[in-house]
Amino acid sequence: MAPAPSAPPAPESEQQPAAPSAPTGGRSRIGTVLGVVVLVFGVLVALAVTAVLTRGVGPLAGLLGGDGTADAKAGDCVGELPRVAGTGAKSVDDGRLVPCTSARAAYAVVGRVDDAAAARNQSAVACEPHFRPGDDAYVLYRVGDDGEGYLLCLVRKANGR
Structure with missing residues (x-):
């Protein structure tokens, strides 16, 4: 007995469809x-x-x-600080520069003195030349961890400066 003739290959249109590839929708969403x-x-x-x-x-x-006032110079403005009467002092950690046109601008910087010793001693004497008679004057002292310090000579914005 002779083997049966094999059937000719099916035309391409009758071939089985290719298996679907792995979905890439998850990867494209993550990428997006x-x-x-x-x-x-x-x-x-x-x-x-x-x-x-x-x-x-x-x-x-x-x-x-x-330090929110590290770059302060004369002509800048500082936001509200705790009020102190007379020669009293109060610790402040949140002094910040604000735009002078802002409603938050409470003080005008009329002078800056880069003097670490004066800042450590909280000596306002170095600011006296920057104040005028009648000014509601304040001094902000800053001393960094490196021992460097400065004084900001401030007046209330109500003084018209």
Whole structure:
């Protein structure tokens, strides 16, 4: 007996469809979400860099945990501080530079004295040349961990400065 003739191969249109490939929908969603997160993070970093370049570190100091008045100079403004009467002193950790046009601007910086010894001794004498008679005057002392310090000579914005 002779073997039966084999059937000719089926035309391509009758061949079995290829097995479906693994779904990629999960990977593309994760990639999209990751892309959006990276984009948002990039925008936030760009905004922070722009703020530092245009306004200095002062506005971001609260977020960064730094000295909010480190870059203060005459003509800048400082937000509200605790009131002290006479020659009293009060510890302040949250002094911040604010735009002088802001409603939060309570003090105008009329002078800055970079004198670590005066700051450590809380000596207001170095600010006296910056004050005028009748000024509601204040001195903000700052001494860093490195021992360096400065004084900010402040007057209430109500003094018209």
